[in-house]
Amino acid sequence: MSENYKFFSNKKCEFFPCHKVDDTENFNCLFCYCPLYALGEKCGGNYRYSKKGIKDCTLCLLPHKRENYDYIINKFNEIVDIVRKK
Template sequence: MQNSYRYFENIDCKYFPCHKGLKDFNCLFCYCPMYTKEHCPGNPKYIEANGRKIKNCSDCTFPHQPENYDKIMQILRE
């Protein structure tokens, strides 16, 4: 899948890998396009700060898994 429009891996990024434990790491959705979605297929946690509920996706690897490209595109079309 290397050099595909669905996948790229930026090993030169100073944060790479930003999540541990993934064999193939897709950097295409480095900033998750589903962050603003109330319901997403990832595993976000929520923290309370200044009386506000804030979505924390730092442990979520869903957008970095190459096989999830089609799922993400489907969600964005909705």
């Protein structure tokens, strides 16, 4: 199986790439807005908090790496738990 569903790169997007990277050929746009943001410190990415307490993910490439698709999908149960509590 080719697993093409795990990767999408939109090179025509006016924001491409949205992070500084050396390898634009493997920049994954599938998770343009990171579904792990809501997990806060449990997301597993490279983030920091601003002085105002806002999560800043500008240095994080976790959702944009081809090989991290399965990691993100496996975190969906944690996201569902957050939504279920509200």
